[in-house]
Amino acid sequence: MVAVFAPPFGEKNIELPEELVLFTVPLRDIVVFPHISMPLLIGRPFSIEAVRRAWESNRLIFLPVQYDKEKEEVGEEDISKIGTVARIIRIATVEDNRLKILVEGLARAEAEKYFFDDVVTAKVKILKEEVPELTPEDKALIQEIKELLEKAVSLGKRIIPDMLYLIKSEEDPVKFADFVASVLDLKTHDALKLLETRDLRERLKLAYQFLYKEVSLLELQQRIREQARKTMEKEQREYFLRHQLKAIQEELGVGKNPEVEEYREKLSKLNLPAEVKKQIEKEMERLERLHPDSAEAGVLRTWLDWVLELPWNKKTRDRYNLKRAKEILDRDHYDLEKIKERITEFLAVRKLTKGKTKGPILLFVGPPGVGK
Structure with a gap:
């Protein structure tokens, strides 16, 4: 099947007939619009053959879009009905025997029928x-x-x-x-x-x-x-x-601030969680930038002294000897029988549960000097 129209080569304003049959190249991942010149790389054998035949006849070609770019072999349902009739301006063979062509879009067209043989051809109608x-x-x-x-x-x-x-x-x-x-x-x-x-x-x-x-x-x-x-x-x-x-x-x-260096030395000896260590280092840097006599520097020193003296990762073993506890309470505190009894009860519960219960926390309330 051959194309039915051959425009003079090099003519700018081409009058296309309303219907014509053209060799067809389904495009993957690209759309050619009318009035636009665009380079194309042609790799599939049936498309290469279609381009060669179009070049040898009227240099016109129909360029629809292939829906699934992964498909190598196509049928009528795989190609868009609407495409662009284009003129091949240049053609060259590149590596792997592929073709590089320059096309100029001429007009929108609708494929009324596709024909599949060793090449794809289409009967198209120009859309005015x-x-x-x-x-x-x-x-x-x-x-x-x-x-x-x-x-x-x-x-x-x-x-x-x-x-x-x-x-x-x-x-x-x-x-x-x-x-x-x-x-x-x-x-x-x-x-x-x-x-x-x-x-x-x-x-x-x-x-x-x-x-x-x-x-x-x-x-x-x-x-x-x-x-x-x-x-x-x-x-x-x-x-x-x-x-x-x-x-x-x-x-x-x-030089360096000796006070901050002392804090850094203390910090290096502690085994702290990463987040805590990062925050302490941040506060040290702040202290280093502040004037030594500023109020904020005093607050930071107090905070650093306190946080670096905390017993990080140090634990004591709980002892639940009720008799020994009562002796210590009687020796160190006069009277306060109800409070001593409550403390003893608390220790007894901890002993029975082996320290696994999340029991209440004892709170001692009273003015200074009463034995809290």
Whole structure:
């Protein structure tokens, strides 16, 4: 089966017949839009053969989208009905006998029937573009898309300057919509959705929605980068200032704070949990930066003295000798019989349960000097 139409090579404005039969290359992970030139790498044998035959005949080819990119062999249900009729501009053989071609999209088309032999061919119908008279709302939408594109570029989106200029200066709304679609960072199914949308207004709205999402993502990425940059700058500044302070102290002969060094020596001898040790070291660094006579420095010294004197990881063995306990209570405390009895009861319960119960905690209340 051969194509039925052969345009003169090099002609810019090609009048395509309403129906024609073309060699077909199902594309994986890419969509070619009308009015856009794009390089393609062709690797499957049946696609390579289709390109060669198209090149030798009329240089026109039909480019639909393959739904499942992992499939090597395809059937009619695996290929989109809507695709792009394109002209092959250049063809070259690269490594592994694959072909690298440059194509120019000409028009949207719908496959009425696919034919599968040693190559894929399709009977296609050209989809005529109806250009409505632009309303003020349409013009406002086009202007908004142009401004969003400029914003995307300012946020780091890569668009060739010539392409950006072409989009901004294009007055044909059909070409404008396809130009915009070609520069969007879209997944294959989203790009295909744009290609399949025949109504121009709906296509412009859809392109705006995709572009708006992309700009929102770029803004978020920029905020993340800015936060990371500020964090790095702060850390670098603190690192520089600490080293500068150290150099100044050494120059003045101040050296290290002996009080803090004494605390560090005590800390090194203790077997503390990691979180506790980290907090103590943090407070030591604060003390080192404070003026020795400041009120906050006094509070920190008190806290460090207290926390470093605590019996970390030290335990005593409980003794439940009730007779011995009563002797000690009678020897050291006169009267207070009810309190002594309560203490003895508490120890008795602990002895019976071998210290495993979560019993009450004794609280001694009274003024100073009464024997608490």
